Amino acid sequence: MVCDCCGKKRKLFESFAAVKYKQAQLNFCVDCNDLAYKVRDDANEQNNDSYEKHLKEWKKRAKEPSELFLAWQQEFLTPLEKSLKKEESK
Numbered sequence: 001m002v003c004d005c006c007g008k009k010r011k012l013f014e015s016f017a018a019v020k021y022k023q024a025q026l027n028f029c030v031d032c033n034d035l036a037y038k039v040r041d042d043a044n045e046q047n048n049d050s051y052e053k054h055l056k057e058w059k060k061r062a063k064e065p066s067e068l069f070l071a072w073q074q075e076f077l078t079p080l081e082k083s084l085k086k087e088e089s090k
């Protein structure tokens with residue numbers, strides 16, 4: 001099993017996060033999964049600077065992302081981007 005984000009191979013006893021998406025499954029290593037959660041937390045906390053920083057880090061990790069991953073990431077980020085923009089225009 002490899003991480004769908006960074007392409008890293010799962011090591012023995014390492015736990016990967018599984019995300020169901022469109023009848024398929026994406027697998028993320030701990031580091032990529034952490035970043036996804038950080039990005040979401042930043043958006044929830046309206047922390048724009050931190051969000052941009054973590055998003056950049058996350059996108060840098062995805063060196064050869066699959067189309068499925070990119071589609072999932074887009075859907076994951078869209079509501080977050082919206083919530084951040086709403087705050088900005090206040």
Ligand SMILES: [Zn+2]
Nearest residue numbers: 003006029032
């Ligand atoms: Zn990874």
